[in-house]
Amino acid sequence: MSGKYPHGVIGTSYHANKHTELAALSAAVIDYAQERIRLAPPLDKPLTEAELIESVGQTITPGGLGGAEAMRIFAEDLAPTCLSTDHPRYLSFIPCAPSDAASLFDVVVGASSIYGGSWLEGAGAVYAENLALRWLADLAGMPATAGGVFTPGGTVGNLSALVAARHTARRTARDGVRPNILVATEGAHSSIKSAADVMDAEFAGVAVDSAGRLTGERLRPVLLERGPENVFAVVATAGTTNFGIIDDLVSVAEVCREFGIWFHVDGAYGGAGLAAPSIRDRYAGIEHADSFIVDPHKWLFAPYDCCALLYRDPAEARAAHTQKAGYLDVLTEAPEWNPTDYSIGLTRRARGLPFWFSLTVNGTDAYAAALEHTLSIARFAEEEVARRPYLELVRHRDLTVIVFRRRGWEAADYHRWSDGMLADEFAFVVPTTHDGETLARFAIVNPETSIGDIRAILDTMA
Numbered sequence: 122m123s124g125k126y127p128h129g130v131i132g133t134s135y136h137a138n139k140h141t142e143l144a145a146l147s148a149a150v151i152d153y154a155q156e157r158i159r160l161a162p163p164l165d166k167p168l169t170e171a172e173l174i175e176s177v178g179q180t181i182t183p184g185g186l187g188g189a190e191a192m193r194i195f196a197e198d199l200a201p202t203c204l205s206t207d208h209p210r211y212l213s214f215i216p217c218a219p220s221d222a223a224s225l226f227d228v229v230v231g232a233s234s235i236y237g238g239s240w241l242e243g244a245g246a247v248y249a250e251n252l253a254l255r256w257l258a259d260l261a262g263m264p265a266t267a268g269g270v271f272t273p274g275g276t277v278g279n280l281s282a283l284v285a286a287r288h289t290a291r292r293t294a295r296d297g298v299r300p301n302i303l304v305a306t307e308g309a310h311s312s313i314k315s316a317a318d319v320m321d322a323e324f325a326g327v328a329v330d331s332a333g334r335l336t337g338e339r340l341r342p343v344l345l346e347r348g349p350e351n352v353f354a355v356v357a358t359a360g361t362t363n364f365g366i367i368d369d370l371v372s373v374a375e376v377c378r379e380f381g382i383w384f385h386v387d388g389a390y391g392g393a394g395l396a397a398p399s400i401r402d403r404y405a406g407i408e409h410a411d412s413f414i415v416d417p418h419k420w421l422f423a424p425y426d427c428c429a430l431l432y433r434d435p436a437e438a439r440a441a442h443t444q445k446a447g448y449l450d451v452l453t454e455a456p457e458w459n460p461t462d463y464s465i466g467l468t469r470r471a472r473g474l475p476f477w478f479s480l481t482v483n484g485t486d487a488y489a490a491a492l493e494h495t496l497s498i499a500r501f502a503e504e505e506v507a508r509r510p511y512l513e514l515v516r517h518r519d520l521t522v523i524v525f526r527r528r529g530w531e532a533a534d535y536h537r538w539s540d541g542m543l544a545d546e547f548a549f550v551v552p553t554t555h556d557g558e559t560l561a562r563f564a565i566v567n568p569e570t571s572i573g574d575i576r577a578i579l580d581t582m583a
């Protein structure tokens with residue numbers, strides 16, 4: 122093997138006809154990507170490992186199988202066992218429904234070998250990512266000095282924000298005080314408790330009010346009991362994953378300011394609603410956040426994996442996250458914006474670029490319209506559930522998550538129903554649980570999901 126060897130690695134072998142081979146390989150790969158983005162994909166369904174061993178077997182061999190064969194294996198045997206999370210009847214967890222522009226541009230990002238960690242290496246990419254972050258910061262009403270980074274997901278975004286929060290709290294604490302308590306509701310996303318575990322911090326839970334919200338009134342006694350000087354952050358959620366509930370951000374922010382505690386807002390799913398004019402007022406108070414996350418791979422039409430993490434005062438985050446090493450001095454001593462200084466991780470893909478590209482191509486009005494459309498489908502789903510006598514709404518919807526009960530069903534009925542729809546590749550709707558009860562749940566973020574899809578799924582529960 123010689124020359125520009127990666128082509129040889131990817132092709133069957135590296136020899137004189139490499140150009141023909143590269144052309145054939147590009148055609149196979151690019152055609153596949155183009156078709157996948159252009160066509161409505163089937164839902165697909167998983168196989169067991171034993172079935173995949175049977176149908177695919179080993180693919181990694183000393184001589185290589187060649188591009189055509191490797192692509193055939195992916196297209197015919199592997200891809201059909203991976204659910205299309207952008208299928209209009211994929212309503213489980215939080216789906217991912219990237220715009221065409223975002224998906225297509227992800228191919229370009231993959232082809233471009235851009236190092237997204239530093240300005241020195243990725244100036245234009247970092248600049249473009251920062252434009253997208255700025256759009257989000259403006260929607261949230263954060264100051265002009267706010268800034269941040271795109272991380273792989275909300276879990277890393279939350280963890281990074283909380284690491285910065287604790288670093289700041291300890292830097293500014295009185296002598297002898299080492300803040301180590303993180304306050305959130307019991308209903309906060311699992312990644313918050315996981316962050317507390319990773320950081321060896323203590324999690325203090327606050328009970329929500331009758332509407333399921335964290336409020337300043339509920340928060341204050343917990344802070345007083347634990348000693349506000351020991352608390353390094355309060356986490357509020359703007360759109361819980363199970364129900365889409367937005368905490369009372371105004372009163373929580375007020376209490377945080379009163380005690381000088383870092384206010385983090387987890388909007389991984391619901392933060393997108395900032396761009397939907399009809400619901401923007403529900404986010405009042407978010408402008409006071411010290412840090413805020415939203416996952417464009419959830420309800421902002423970007424492909425996996427993409428979380429936007431924003432800080433009110435990026436210098437605090439930089440102090441917490443910058444990695445120091447002799448070989449990095451040329452980067453860390455430079456005045457430019459280095460995304461890697463704002464989160465856990467050093468090497469990074471410029472994962473915000475597909476989101477930036479789609480915003481640039483489509484314009485922000487198209488985002489508002491797409492969000493409003495999914496809200497209208499969610500409204501329809503809620504009305505339809507209320508209208509059908511065999512169904513019962515569990516809680517009035519805040520955003521685009523609808524949780525409901527099929528009268529007379531036990532847990533096993535929900536699971537049989539859900540498994541059957543997947544086996545038929547008809548829909549992917551897994552049950553959820555709340556207060557020990559198994560329930561049905563729709564999460565609607567895909568503008569392709571239609572009222573016909575909602576009706577068809579509800580019909581299967583009759």
Ligand SMILES: *Cc1c(COP(=O)(O)O)cnc(C)c1O
Pocket residue numbers: 215273274275276277279310312358360361362387388389390391416428
């Ligand atoms: C999805 C979600 C997370 C975690 O984000 P990932 O991108 O899955 O890591 C955190 N918080 C909330 C509210 C979420 O909905």
